[in-house]
Every structure is written in structure tokens, then in C-alpha cells.
Amino acid sequence: MIRMFLREYRTFFLAYFLLAGSFLLLFYLYQLPWTFFVQSILLASTIFLIIMLSLFWKFFHRMKVLKDGIHEADLYILNRPIDRVYLALLEKEKDETRQQLLAYKKREEDLQALVKLWSHQMKVPLAALSLMSQTKQLDPQSVDSQLLRLDNYQANLLNYLKLSNQSSDFRFEEVDVRLIMVDLVKKYRTHFLHKQIAVSIDGDWTLKSDRKWLAFALSQILDNAIKYSSEGGLVQILLDQGVTIRDQGIGILAEDIPRLFDQGFTGFNGREHQKASGFGLYLAKRVLDQLELDIQVTSQVDQGTAVVVRKK
Template sequence: MMIKFLKEYTGWYLVYFIIGISIVVLFLLYQLPFDFLLQSLFFTSILLAIWTVWLFFHFKRKQEIIENFTGEIKGTELNLPSDLAYLALLEREKEASNALILAYKSRENEWQSVVKMWSHQMKVPLAALSLMSQTNQLSQTEVNHQLLRLDNYMTNLLNYMKLSNQTSDFRFEMIEVRELIVDLVKKYRSQFLQKELSLDIKGEWQVKSDRKWLSFALSQVIDNAIKYSQNKKSIIIHLENGVTIIDQGIGILPEDLPRLFDEGFTGYNGREHQKASGFGLYLTKRVLTQLALSIDISSQIDQGTQVRVWKK
């Protein structure tokens, strides 16, 4: 402790030593009585000793407070302007650390919810494949359908991770959106055939965007259109200053429309039919926002849903 004390106040004792030497030199130069010099040095030495004792115990107390620091400073030992400045800095760092910890905990809770929901969704197609295997009723169309669902859920999780970690790599280029739509229709061909849905693609639309991410966003919309369409109905896609996808499905409740893009929100129809994961439209909205595109959804129960994507 004494070594720390001397390191802390070396400058003060050095100044005292220099002043003492200066006084001795002055006494010698002016040939003043040596008794006066001794009395001066003795008096100042006593004051220095008293000041040193007080300062040492004060320093020791401050060191004990700092070494046993638990987040709060009690007492008045740390009341110098420099002490208060350090305490203010510590308080700011503490608040920043608490905010960061809170953000990490919140993100961890979100991830736990995501993984739980994702694992629950994965069980459905896996259970369907397992049942088909056990009953020896493997339908190629149904197997492809369930595998496509697994692939979509996996893609959603990976894209969710990328967007959450801000690792998305966007490469903008001029895109013929009709070509993207045609490729997506081919991807979902088995589902169109299974529900006997007709498809009508009208118009053309060019937009400067990222091909991979735009394809992902539109795939979520088309997937929903197929899932919630009634059998033997039609899906119409208009391409003119944007993309408008119209289905003749079960529709969406008016009270659910404002929350469709909330994370994890499935709505009444999603819960009733156990088809929604709560991530498709949430991720679609996030991706389109980063692509500087807008999305709007309108719907009527038992008549269908219309989704429009356009350039802001």
C-alpha cells in the first residue's frame, strides 16, 4: 500500500524537496542565522508528517473502496473533481454495458423463440414423410411437396440468421421479374398440380434489385398464395410497375392485416390451418425494405388476397 501511495504522490514530495533545497540555498546566500533554517524545516516537516498521515489513510480508504467496488460508491472519500469525473465515466460505461447485455438477452430470447417455432414447423413435414414411409404409401408428388416445405423452412431460418447478423450481400442488377416468376412457378409446380390451380402471368416488369433476395421475397408470397388457395381455383400475377399476386383463397381477417409483417405472427388462418410459420411475411418485409421496395396486402374473407410489390 505504501508503494502505491508514494507512486501516487511522488510529485508532491518532489516539490517539497525542491522548495526545501531552495530555502537552504537562500539562507546560505543571505547568511541568515542557521537556527531559523532549522526551525523552518522542523515546522514544515511536522506539517508534512501530519498531512502525510491524513493523506495516507484517506488514500488507503479510497483504495479499499475501489478494490471492493460492487457498482455503488458509498461515503464521501471519492469527492474530488477528478474522482467525480471517473465515477461519471464508470456510470456511463455501466449503463452502456447494461444496455448491451439487455440487447444480447433479448436477442437470445428471440433466437430461442425462433428455434422453438422453427423446430415445431419442421416436425410437420417430417411426420408426414415418416407416416408415408411406415404405411408404404409413398407418393412422389406428396414426397416432393413435403421436401419443398422442409427446404423452405430451412431457407427461412438461414435467411433470418443472415438478416439478424447483417451479413446480407446485395448485388443490384437489372432484372426481368417475369423470369423470376417463371422460375418460382417451376419450383412450386408440384403444389400447383396437387391443388389443380391455374396460373395466369400478365405483363412485364424490369427493376434494379438483387436477384437472389428478390426471388426469396416473391417466393414467400407465391407460397402463401398456393397454401391458402382453394382447390381448382386460379392465381393471377400482374407485372406492371410492380408485381401484383392475386389468389382466390380463404382470405385474411381484417383485424389480422395490420400485424401480418410482425415477427412470429401467424394470424387466425395460420393457426386454424396450421400452415403458417410466422416468418415468411416478416422476412419478406425486411428483405423488400432493404431492397427499397414496398409491399401491401389487401384481402377479403372467402374471396382471396392481393399482394402488391413495387418500387418506392
């Protein structure tokens, strides 16, 4: 403790010895009586010793408080300006750490919920494929449909992890949205054929965006349009300074629309039909926000839903 104190206040001791040396030099040069020098040094040393003892007492208590942990009752000891600045910095770092831990805990909870849901969803197409294999009824169209569902669930999980870890590799370029929608319609052709849903694509829209992530967001919207469409229905895709995907499906309750993009929210019709995961539109919204695009939903029950994506 004494060694730490000497190191802390070494400037004080150095200044004292320099002053004492200066007095000694002056007394020597002017041939002053040494009695005065001795008396001056004794007086100065006594005052200096009292000050150092006082500083050492305070230093000892501050170090003890810091080693044992700072409590509310001990804050009066740390009353120097530098102590207050240090305590304020510690409190700020503590708050930041607490916020980071809460955010990390929430991400972990969200990830656990998603993995549980994802594993549950994966069982359905896997069970269907297993049943077709056991019964020797491997219909190519049905197999393609189940494989596409598995691919979509895997993409959702991987992209959720990328977005959560902020490791998204956005690369902006001129994108022809019509080509993206044509590719998506080809990708989901088995679903369209299975439910005998007609599809139309009209217009054009070109913007500067990330092709891969925009395609992923639009695929979630198109997948929902197919999922909730009735057999023999129609999905219309209109491109004009934005993209509108309109279906003739079961629709969405008005009170559910404001919460469509909340994580895990399925809505009344989603729960009734047991098809919704609550992550598709949530992920689409997160991606579109980072692409600086806006998404709006209008719907009427039993008449259909229209989803519009355009620049903000």
C-alpha cells in the first residue's frame, strides 16, 4: 500500500526535494546562517509530513473501497473530480453492458423460438416425403412441392441468422424486378400447379437494390399469396414504380394487419388454417427496411390481400 501511495504522489515528493535543494543552494550561495536553514527545513518537513499523512489516510480508504467494491454508503470517499468522472464512466459502461446483455438474451430467446418452430415445420414435408416413399407413391409434383418447402424453411433460418448477426452482404446494383418475379413464379410453379392458381405479371420496375435480398423478401410475400389462395384462384403481380402482389385468398382481419410484421405473429386466419409461421413477413419487413423500401398491406376477409412494396 505504501509503495502504491508513493507512486501515486511521487510528484509531490519530487517537488518537495527540489524546493529543499533550492533552499540549500540559496543558503550556501548567500552564506546565510545554517540554523535558519535547519529550522526552515524542519518546519516545512513537519507541514509536509502532516499533509502526506492526511493524503495517505484518504488514499488508504479509497483503495480499500475500490478493492472491496463500491457501495452507496462509500461514495462520499470518492469525492475528487477525477473519481466522479471515473464513477460516471463506470456507470455508463455498466448501462451499455446491461443493454447489450438484454439484446443478446432477446436474440437468444428469439433464435430458440425460431429453431423450435423451424424444426416443427421441417417435420411436415419430411413426414410427407417419408409417407410417399413408404407407400411407393412418389409423385414428382408432390415431391418437388415438399422439397421447395424444405428449401424455403432452410432459407428463412439462414437469413434470420445473417440478419440477427448483422452480417448481411448487401450489394446494390440496378435490378429489374420483373425478372425477379418471373424467376420466383418459375420457382413456385409446382405450388401454382398443385392448387391450379393462375398468375399474371404486368408492367416493369427497375431500381437500385440488392438482387438476392430483394428476391428473398418478395419470395416471402409471393409464398403467402399462394399459401392463402383458394384452389383455382388468381395471383396478380403489377409492376409500376413498385410491385403489387394481389391474391384472391382468405384475407386478413383488419385488427391483425398492424401486427403482421411482428415476429411470430400469425393472426386469426393463420392460426385457423395452421399454415402460418409468423416469420415470413417479419423477415421480409426487416430486409425491406434495410433496402430502404416500404411495404403496405390491404386486405378484406374472403376477398383477398394486396401487398405493395415501393421506395420510401
